Amino acid sequence: MSLSGVGVSPGRVSGPRVVVAADLPEPSSAPVPDALDVEAGKIGPAAAAVAAELSDRARSVSGDARSVLETTAAMASDPALIASAERLVRERSLPAPRAVWEAAGEFMTALRAAGGYMAERATDVADVRDRIVASLLGLAPPGVPELRSPSVLVARDLAPADTAGLDPDLVLALVTEEGGPTSHTAILARALGIPAVVACAGVLACDAPGLTVDGSAGEVTASDGVVRASARKSRPEWDGVGRLADGHRVKLLANVGSPADAHAAIAAGAEGIGLFRTEFCYLSAEEEPTEAAQREAYAAVLAPFAGRPVVVRTLDAGSDKPLAFLPMGAEPNPALGVRGLRIAFDRPELLDRQLSAITAAAADTGVELSVMAPMVATAAEAAWFAARARAAGIGRVGVMIEIPAAALCAEEILAEVDFVSLGTNDLAQYVFAADRQLGAVASLNDPHQKALLRLVGMVAAAGVEVGKPVGVCGEAAADPSLAPVLVGAGVTSLSMNAVALAGVGAALREVDLEACRALAP
Ligand SMILES: C=C(OP(=O)(O)O)C(=O)O
Numbered sequence: 001m002s003l004s005g006v007g008v009s010p011g012r013v014s015g016p017r018v019v020v021a022a023d024l025p026e027p028s029s030a031p032v033p034d035a036l037d038v039e040a041g042k043i044g045p046a047a048a049a050v051a052a053e054l055s056d057r058a059r060s061v062s063g064d065a066r067s068v069l070e071t072t073a074a075m076a077s078d079p080a081l082i083a084s085a086e087r088l089v090r091e092r093s094l095p096a097p098r099a100v101w102e103a104a105g106e107f108m109t110a111l112r113a114a115g116g117y118m119a120e121r122a123t124d125v126a127d128v129r130d131r132i133v134a135s136l137l138g139l140a141p142p143g144v145p146e147l148r149s150p151s152v153l154v155a156r157d158l159a160p161a162d163t164a165g166l167d168p169d170l171v172l173a174l175v176t177e178e179g180g181p182t183s184h185t186a187i188l189a190r191a192l193g194i195p196a197v198v199a200c201a202g203v204l205a206c207d208a209p210g211l212t213v214d215g216s217a218g219e220v221t222a223s224d225g226v227v228r229a230s231a232r233k234s235r236p237e238w239d240g241v242g243r244l245a246d247g248h249r250v251k252l253l254a255n256v257g258s259p260a261d262a263h264a265a266i267a268a269g270a271e272g273i274g275l276f277r278t279e280f281c282y283l284s285a286e287e288e289p290t291e292a293a294q295r296e297a298y299a300a301v302l303a304p305f306a307g308r309p310v311v312v313r314t315l316d317a318g319s320d321k322p323l324a325f326l327p328m329g330a331e332p333n334p335a336l337g338v339r340g341l342r343i344a345f346d347r348p349e350l351l352d353r354q355l356s357a358i359t360a361a362a363a364d365t366g367v368e369l370s371v372m373a374p375m376v377a378t379a380a381e382a383a384w385f386a387a388r389a390r391a392a393g394i395g396r397v398g399v400m401i402e403i404p405a406a407a408l409c410a411e412e413i414l415a416e417v418d419f420v421s422l423g424t425n426d427l428a429q430y431v432f433a434a435d436r437q438l439g440a441v442a443s444l445n446d447p448h449q450k451a452l453l454r455l456v457g458m459v460a461a462a463g464v465e466v467g468k469p470v471g472v473c474g475e476a477a478a479d480p481s482l483a484p485v486l487v488g489a490g491v492t493s494l495s496m497n498a499v500a501l502a503g504v505g506a507a508l509r510e511v512d513l514e515a516c517r518a519l520a521p
Pocket residue numbers: 275277316402422423424425426427473474475
């Protein structure tokens with residue numbers, strides 16, 4: 001068997017195949033005709049089996065992981081949960097899986113209503129619920145399985161929170177049926193240094209014991225399941241200063257979302273942060289973090305960059321990065337819906353709290369702060385954001401250009417702000433009308449596309465005209481073959497994951513500005 005997809009994170013490895021089970025369907029509530037005691041009697045043993053499995057796993061680990069698993073095991077055998085589910089079977093003739101689903105749902109509602117620490121526990125109850133329901137239905141529990149040895153993970157797609165939690169020591173490679181080169185699964189896999197292939201149709205149907213994954217070529221082949229890894233390519237030489245062969249300066253910055261990313265970026269020579277995705281701090285949060293908690297979380301990411309320029313982006317929640325505390329309701333087209341800055345239009349206090357936490361974190365850490373907003377469509381939106389950011393005491397304010405309308409009106413937008421940063425991931429998605437999470441249209445989300453580069457050129461030219469900086473912080477900036485094209489168009493900084501910095505830095509040293517300009521699409 002040999003399959004091809006889109007290689008999004010380099011490296012060639014082989015290892016045993018482990019499949020991430022799909023989400024559970026909501027269990028049927030069709031009434032059980034009789035033998036209610038027998039039906040109710042299934043719940044206790046299923047819960048006990050789940051608790052035993054979790055306790056067993058707890059014994060094989062230590063520290064925080066152990067106490068989390070022990071607490072979850074205790075929740076699974078909670079007599080109140082079991083009794084409540086059994087009662088639902090007897091009183092409403094519900095099948096056992098449905099009764100567990102509803103009983104856990106009542107617990108979760110009560111925990112969320114209690115708020116604070118209790119609300120955070122609702123996610124654990126959902127985890128326990130899914131495990132017991134899966135056990136009753138004879139299915140694998142959903143989500144990323146606990147890996148005990150290095151494996152190749154196969155999934156339809158992963159949520160950003162799941163990908164961010166992957167352990168690069170245990171996940172040899174990641175292969176998904178869905179996702180494109182700019183999906184957050186791909187971005188996070190690259191940042192973690194995990195070889196990955198996305199848009200790999202047919203991989204879920206493969207039942208070989210193992211897979212060989214080539215994250216550069218995008219090839220996936222069946223293997224015997226034995227672990228083999230090729231030596232990692234050494235990084236090109238780069239001295240940490242972004243400049244062309246003729247000395248023309250281009251700031252090379254990092255995209256970060258966690259303290260670990262920030263430390264990796266400093267170690268890789270980043271001159272500053274070009275994109276701090278603040279929503280990545282809250283992918284698993286049930287409630288809006290307080291201003292004090294935000295200040296602390298942002299400071300932990302910014303601290304390694306004391307004295308350097310950083311661009312903090314306000315929350316880009318919604319669509320492919322849902323945050324539980326900002327539910328959007330069901331939208332037919334979430335990528336075209338209420339996401340990014342749009343969320344703040346009817347919740348301005350949410351934005352103000354975040355701006356004030358960011359300002360405080362910048363003061364705590366001594367960084368040179370700039371703040372920008374995601375998903376800005378018009379100059380009026382840019383002006384609205386800039387006014388709020390300036391009122392919060394922020395001196396340098398920008399917006400992302402990631403909607404075609406914003407690219408077309410870059411001049412008007414630049415009149416309202418101090419800088420712009422091109423989000424080529426979303427810009428490609430909207431220019432080509434091609435969902436960045438969908439494997440079937442992955443090739444349209446390739447940042448080498450002429451139409452995308454022409455829009456980038458228009459925005460960069462507007463920046464040159466008015467003398468304001470235009471950066472790129474989408475995945476296009478991380479591609480050593482595209483970096484000279486972007487610089488030739490007039491882009492003044494490139495921001496990327498830490499792993500990409502040296503390759504881009506070295507590629508820029510090979511060319512001068514004239515050669516870059518000649519590459520215009
Ligand atoms: C950098 C971008 O933002 P995100 O990937 O977080 O949507 C982009 O859209 O290019």
